Amino acid sequence: xxxxxxxxxxxxxxxxxxxxxxxxxxxxxxxxxxxxxxxxxxxxxxxxxxxxxxxxxxxxxxxxxxxxxxxxxxxxxxxxxxxxxxxxxxxxxxxxxxxxxxxxxxxxxxxxxxxxxxxxxxxxxxxxxxxxxxxxxxxxxxxxxxxxxxxxxxxxxxxxxxxxxxxxxxxxxxxxxxxxxxxxxxxxxx
Amino acid sequence: xxxxxxxxxxxxxxxxxxxxxxxxxxxxxxxxxxxxxxxxxxxxxxxxxxxxxxxxxxxxxxxxxxxxxxxxxxxxxxxxxxxxxxxxxxxxxxxxxxxxxxxxxxxxxxxxxxxxxxxxxxxxxxxxxxxxxxxxxxxxxxx
Numbered sequence: 001x002x003x004x005x006x007x008x009x010x011x012x013x014x015x016x017x018x019x020x021x022x023x024x025x026x027x028x029x030x031x032x033x034x035x036x037x038x039x040x041x042x043x044x045x046x047x048x049x050x051x052x053x054x055x056x057x058x059x060x061x062x063x064x065x066x067x068x069x070x071x072x073x074x075x076x077x078x079x080x081x082x083x084x085x086x087x088x089x090x091x092x093x094x095x096x097x098x099x100x101x102x103x104x105x106x107x108x109x110x111x112x113x114x115x116x117x118x119x120x121x122x123x124x125x126x127x128x129x130x131x132x133x134x135x136x137x138x139x140x141x142x143x144x145x146x147x148x149x150x151x152x153x154x155x156x157x158x159x160x161x162x163x164x165x166x167x168x169x170x171x172x173x174x175x176x177x178x179x180x181x182x183x184x185x186x187x188x189x190x
Numbered sequence: 191x192x193x194x195x196x197x198x199x200x201x202x203x204x205x206x207x208x209x210x211x212x213x214x215x216x217x218x219x220x221x222x223x224x225x226x227x228x229x230x231x232x233x234x235x236x237x238x239x240x241x242x243x244x245x246x247x248x249x250x251x252x253x254x255x256x257x258x259x260x261x262x263x264x265x266x267x268x269x270x271x272x273x274x275x276x277x278x279x280x281x282x283x284x285x286x287x288x289x290x291x292x293x294x295x296x297x298x299x300x301x302x303x304x305x306x307x308x309x310x311x312x313x314x315x316x317x318x319x320x321x322x323x324x325x326x327x328x329x330x331x332x333x
Contacts, residue, residue: 021223025288031281136272136279154277169278174291 022185023178024159024168033158033166034134036095038127041107041120046093049164054091055186057179058158060137062098063110068155068172073114076157078176079183080115087117089187090179095131096122097139097153135166161186214323218259218315227264227287228255232280232302237271245304253308255290256325258315263288274301275308 033048033056040046048056057076061069073094080087094111096102099122107120122128132139139153155172159182167186170179230249255261264287267273267280276298280286290296290312300308316325 023289023291025278025286027280028285028287029283031284136274137277156277169286169288171288 020181020185022159022168022182023174024157024170024182026168027166030161030165030167033160033164034131036093036121036131038121038123038131039104041104041111041122043104046119046121048093048160051091051093051160052164053162055089055162055183056091056093056160057183058093058095058135058160060095060097060132060135060139060153060158061155062096062151062153063102063106064098065150070114072155072157072172073111073118075174075176075179076118077114079179080117082176082180083183086184086187090183092118094118094120096120096128097132097137098151099123099125099128159183159186161189210323213326214320215318217318218256218322218325226260226289227262228253228260229264229266231266232269232273234268234270236269236273236302240301240304249300249302249308251303251305251308252311254311254313256313256315257290257293261290261312263290263310269302274299276300 036046036048038046059069059072059076061072063069073092076090076092080090080092083089092115094107096107102120102122104120104122107122111118111120121131135158137154139151141149142152143149157170157172157179158166159168159170161167168182170182230253233248236248253263255263264285265273265275265278265280266285267282270282272282273280275286278286278288290310293312293314296310296312298308298310299306302308316322
């Protein structure tokens with residue numbers, strides 16, 4: 001009897017040790033992802049809580065971004081392609097940090113170039129600032145000319161699991177395979 | 191007699207050289223996933239001290255990690271208020287475990303620092319030979 005208990009403990013320990021880990025940076029304990037209720041770029045009412053059951057990746061960015069945002073969106077597009085028949089496991093939500101220039105129409109057209117399933121959120125500067133505050137994100141306008149500017153902001157991807165918990169952050173530039181890896185791991189959790 | 195002396199010297203040299211050769215050539219690897227973590231704890235009262243004007247640094251401003259050996263930054267917030275590390279909002283009593291996969295310098299804004307920034311330097315694992323020997327000796331005397 002004792003031997004059986006020891007053996008099962010050893011087996012459990014080895015299984016626990018072999019459990020694959022997320023490639024992203026991980027919170028422990030995870031907290032509930034701050035709620036987001038906002039008009040989406042397509043005119044529908046968006047509620048983050050309605051996406052429970054999917055793995056949600058939030059990206060903060062803006063449509064005039066020339067390097068970081070399009071690169072991240074391309075990686076997320078690739079990730080959905082790699083997921084193939086399981087692409088619906090991943091829902092990408094792109095949150096504008098430049099609501100003055102990112103009108104709903106512009107945001108919708110911009111995201112459709114990458115993947116039509118991507119949800120875009122924009123609103124008044126106050127509404128968008130409130131979302132950023134909840135996630136601890138800063139966005140700073142950097143003038144690039146008399147009438148132009150870029151916006152400095154977080155380039156991390158925020159992973160929310162199927163239960164709505166903010167679980168992980170992935171730094172910019174990680175390959176699509178790592179996004180797929182983390183989406184599948186979070187999806188497989190009960 | 192002379193032969194015995196030579197054997198003695200040879201053995202002494204071997205006793206010194208063998209561990210050095212091992213240190214220079216044996217591959218580096220972390221003993222466990224836990225061993226790859228470099229823990230930094232933000233103690234309780236950090237925010238309060240900052241608000242009172244205390245400029246003493248609690249955390250180092252520069253952290254050096256080595257890929258494949260010690261390449262995970264573990265931040266533990268023991269303060270009573272949330273702390274911001276780069277884009278990460280770490281709540282009280284929460285840990286954030288950030289693995290690094292690329293060598294380079296990674297600067298982060300950090301509210302727990304007097305200077306407001308922390309730089310994580312991620313180095314490639316040292317190659318076999320003098321670089322690995324130097325790395326091992328450095329970490330042997332550091333710990």
